[in-house]
Amino acid sequence: MRTTRWQRWSGLLFIAPWLITFLWFTLGPFVASIFLSFTNYRFIGLPEWVGADNYVRLFTDDAKFIRSIINTLYYTAVHVPGIMVMAFFVAILLNQKVKGQPIYRTAFYLPSVTAGVATAYLWILLLQPNGLVNQFLGLVGIDGPNWLTSSTWAMPALILMSFWGLGTTMIIYLAALQGIPQHLYEAASVDGAGVIRKMWHVTVPMMTPAIFLTAVLQIIGSWQVFTQALIVTNGGPRDSTLFILLHLYRTGFEYFQMGYASAIAWVLFVIILVFTVLQFGIARRWVYYEGASER
């Protein structure tokens, strides 16, 4: 159906508020930062063009940048599968019809809506040498480390802290679980499948869209870790928890190298883009969409 000119213009008019905001607050700074990444801008005075020097320096002369990439990769590699597996099993538990189910669901979801700074300060207390975490480990005979002052254990401490926020992922899995048709489980039972087989051959395949969604979101999120690193460890000890976003923030707002920080931001964007494109690329091999096989 061909739209009239008036219909086209009225459509634009309706989206104009969002469009203007997007152009001014998102696309504008987006384009500006590309330009600034090729300058030595220090936010006082005018930017001076330096070409690709910032990008060259990033990969040849900035050990902290390389360290931040490695740290963020480490965090992503442990946090993402860890939180997905935990959220998956918690969702299965919370899908059972037991007394007090809403209370359990609320209890598991609540941490993920708690303010990040408050959470960070809470975990600073929990991770003290005589904090609750070490006390719990002591109950099972383990002598807990100095989590926040050890360059070996600081990153595991942040990863442990991140698992507390599994609520968002759990909610997505819970919704997906409730969307699995019961007749599939019944058919599996008829075929003699036990609990484990049902899970592996019915639940997991039917949940692959949700798993794919959460994998994409978690990877994007893990590359943007900032609050916990700033508040809990401030990137230490010894840069062991220096994440790329924290390095970007320090470069821009503590060292006033805005041009160089813009270059870091664009490298981060490319890294996240590559991961996302890769995930979409391999998704075709393992994500099952109901009805997709008929196409």
Added chain:
Amino acid sequence: MSGPVTRRKVIRALGVGSLGASAAILAACGETQVVEVEKIVEREVPVEKVVEKEVPVQQIVTKEVVKEVPVEVQKVVEVEKVVTREVMVEAPTQMEPTAPIQFMNYWAAGTRWETMKAGLEEFDKQFPNVKYDLIPIPPGFYRDKVNIMFAAGTVGDVVVLNGARMREFAPGLVQLQDHVDKAGIDLDDYLILSRENPADPSLQNLDIDGVLYGMPFMSAVNGYVYNIDKFDADGVDAPTADWTWDSQLEAARQLTNAETNEYGLHHGTGGEFRWLPLISANGGWLFTERTRPAPASGFATEGGLEAFEWYVNATYEEGVGVPLGELSQLLTEGITAPFATGKIGMEPGGIHGPGGRKLRVGGRFEWDNMPSPRSPTGEVAYSTNELGHFITVKALEHGTVEASVILTSFIAGEYFQGLVADGRGAIPMHRAVINSDRYLGFQPGMPRSMNLIRDHFLSPDAYGLMFFSGWAQWWNILHDETQPAIVGEIPAREALLNAQAACDKHLATLQ
């Protein structure tokens, strides 16, 4: 007034009341009156009273006669001699009302907040036409917030900065000399370290090579505090000016009892007021030269390495300092500062804010400043850091430069700095105030040796941090590389040499 209301009390009250009214009336008339009140001397003299009592006895009749003898009662009553002398002063010239100054400050809690509030109340009385919007920001967030606001172009008209950020933001700051001259302000009244010692470029915190950007506000200096009660309880003699590092270590051994979690020393992580002055006192310093930017770091000399090793080894070899991992066991509910627990004998750090330490200690024990022990070379060193109020170019846009000069000079002036001296949240930056009894005199809960703070600050052995563009990154690298030693992960010597290499790599990019 306690006790029954007697005629004498009523008369006295009326007398004092009429006296006060007279003084008020005379003051309103603009005349100077001296009112004297006569001293009423009264002295109480016991009155002998004879009571007549009839006793029904057959043969004996005793008659008692009551006789009141009027005597002059003399009672010494001290009456305050009220002398009201009105001095005619020229009222400050009131400028035309301006837009409110956006005044960003981080004295937003505790003693400092009380000082700021009281000072601004007086400012409002003296300069009713100078309006401001005070934006108090908690200290932990202040630096980042100001940095971001500078980047966004939304920073206030007046901000507090240190020398490092003064240099970074210099193009965005107003040069003050002309405005100060126009306002008739005599900078000699204030304490500006670069004017006290112009030969030392490291002390330029409010000016850049003589060009004034900042008005004095507060300052900081390092030293040691010690727990008098713990020294007494453990039978250790009080520190003296001829103490050396060896004397201090020996005292720390006597003060340490690991079983009861008591330690002679607490050696924290920050370098500015803790281990860098030790390095500076022992043949090292921050940089090899006092130029900007410095060509190389100067802290890893043999003397500097010795000093840093002494600092770290006191905890991990000698066992007289609190290991960082055990600090939380020392702290209890409501006490977050190690020295305030009462279990630490001595602690190096900033001694410029005894008002804050008084609150943290909360009267649990007596404490005082102590002379800094001398290094093996016989020297001491003091790290200073002045912060000033700077007027940004936003004040030019808003037309509030002149008003901002009035505000910042008031804060640097005798009245406000006198309040700083009372609260002792920082070093007062006024020459008369820092030498006054108001600052140096004893206050309960405060250290008796306030003079040590002034002496350290004005000492010829005091140095500044030699700020330059890129300094903040150098500072972070220094602390990142040295922290593993301070937490006991790697040897001190190795950490400091690593720090030297990493810092020099950064400095090379600035040349």
